[in-house]
Amino acid sequence: MPHEVIMPALGMAQDTGLIVSWLRQPGDAIKTGDALMEVETDKAVMEVEAQADGFLTSVTAAAGDHVPVGQVVALITDTAEASAATPQQPTASIVEPEGDLPEGKNIIMPALGMAQDTGLIVAWRKKAGDPVAATDVLFEVETDKSVMEVEAGHDGYLAAVLADAQQAVPVGSVIAIISTDKPAKAITRSAAPAPAEGAPSSKSETPEPGPAPLATVSASTPTRTVPPLSATSHADANGRILASPKTRRLALEQGLDLARLVTHGVPQPFHVADLETFRTLGAEPASAPQSPAPATSKPPVPLHIAARMAANGCDGFIAWMADDGNIDLQPQLLWLRFATAALRQATARENDQLVIETGTLGNTDGRFRDPDRSRLSQPDADNGDQPPSLVIRDLTGSPVISVTASIAHAPVLSIGREQDTYVISLDYHAGHFDEDQAIDFVTGFAERLGDPLHYLV
Incomplete structure (x- = not known):
């Protein structure tokens, strides 16, 4: 297929x-x-x-x-x-909503992963008619791999909300409109539900020619029926249990074993709503056998993301600090602070202590504790034995601009420079991030490098 x-x-x-x-x-x-x-x-x-x-x-x-x-x-x-074969001409995939709507910038359901067809709107952070700034969180979206906050991206007013919370919406569908002027009457409505298979059209007995409408899922999320216990029910082919990070966190907090959902045949990946299924399962047997540990374990598969970002924003900020504040600031201090903040945001570790290790090729320079919460020019050194959450490797002093790093104990963020461009590489495995978190981390770090003043003031 x-x-x-x-x-x-x-x-x-x-x-x-x-x-x-x-x-x-x-x-x-x-x-x-x-x-x-x-x-x-x-x-x-x-x-x-x-x-x-x-x-x-x-x-x-x-x-x-x-x-x-x-x-x-x-x-x-x-x-x-x-x-x-001759490829067909591409057609725009953004699904325009029907009806009389205010003018403004369309907000679409983003594709946060290459295999994503839909996104589930977990919650709206703003309501129709509210003023919004470009950096305001507009809504939370859940995919198969993560729950992410989506920013508005534009200044103005939320003139229309075109999908409900807890509604799954196809990628590319317009789910909101942000207008420049305050709307006289803000609009709130659900996305159109998918027509039942085989149901006749309400407009005409003979369908009009043209592209088929892109179906959406109704806002009322049906409760999953728990199938009878099956001895053959299992996780994916690699033995993993597929669930969003939020679902995993809540299950851990509530002492719920997601393997029970697998055993009872609940379809994966699991979302937060699936935790309600535990109420129908009853108490877990005290004598439930434990799965034997595998005799051998395969090493984690190394994963890699690369990005480029113009260095003029970082260079300009450092020059401004030197001219106006007489402060000699090294770029590595900005990287340290920005990487920690981006890591915290991408992995929802707001309350965790993060230790960041820095170095160059083959050398370790130091370890720092929560550098995003200390003075920019004087990050707090760490002398403890907590494993680092991230390793930052500076390649700018060598002719090497990018290296695929070994990633035994922590993800490695390598930063090289090619003329006026930073070359950013992240090496990690699935135990560190899922794909969406890794992309969010690299994007967040690059955005901060591009406009340091915006994130420091």
């Missing part, structure tokens, strides 16, 4: 992405994790990786094209034969 390669939303206010270059050609054999293309947003350039094995075929967008978020740009198929 072909696997679609879509244009992901690498930023919260992103409507399109610029394909900088294709790193693979049509017909090439592809492995999961291979970098397929470089995509540029207004903040950074990032590599987009393949999410399936196969052959790259049916490429519908070229380097230099601006492609709407959620649009299919290629396929990964079982054979290379489709590569010879």
Whole structure:
């Protein structure tokens, strides 16, 4: 079955992405994790990786094209034969809402992962009619892998809310409108529910020609029925239990074992609503057998994300501090503070103590405790034995601009420089982040480098 390669939303206010270059050609054999293309947003350039094995075929967008978020740009198929076919012309994937709506900037459901078709709106942080700033959190969205806060991206007023909380919405659907002027009457409504299969149209007995509407899920989320206990129910092929981080956190706080949902056949991935299912399962047997530990464990698969960011924002801030404040500030101090803040935000570790280790190629310079909460020019040194949450490696003093790092104990953020551009690399494995958290961390760090004054004042 072909696997679609879509244009992901690498930023919260992103409507399109610029394909900088294709790193693979049509017909090439592809492995999961291979970098397929470089995509540029207004903040950074990032590599987009393949999410399936196969052959790259049916490429519908070229380097230099601006492609709407959620649009299919290629396929990964079982054979290379489709590569010879003439690709269809791409069509915009943003689903415009119907009805009389106020003018303004459309806010779409972002694609936070390459395999994401829909996003579940967990909660709206603003209500229709409220004033919003570009950096205000507008809503929370849950995908198969994480719960993330989505910023407004524009200043103005929330003139229309076009989907309910707890409603699953297809990627690319317009779910809100932000207007420049305060609306005379703000609009709140649900996204259109999907029509029942085989149901006749209410408009006409004969459907009008044209593209089929993109279905959405009704705002009323049905309760899952727990199937009878099955001895063959299990997690995925690798033995993992698939659940969003919020679900895992709540299950841990409440002492709930997600393996019971697997055993009872509740479909994965698990979301917060699935925790209600525990009420129907009754008490867990005291004599429940423990799963034996595997005799051997495979080493974690190394994962890698790369980005580029113009260095003029960081350089300008350092020059301003020297001229106006007579403060000699090293770039590494900015990296230390910004990386910690971005890590805390991406992984929802607001109350945790974070220890950051810094160094160069082959050397460790120091360890610092919560550098985002100490003086910028004098971060607090750490002399304890807490494992580091992150290792920052400075490559700017060497001719090397990027290295795939070893990642035994902590994720490694490498920062190199190529003329007026920072080259940012994150090496990690699934025990450190999920894919969405890793992208959010790299994006957040790059955004801070691009505009230091905005995040420090």
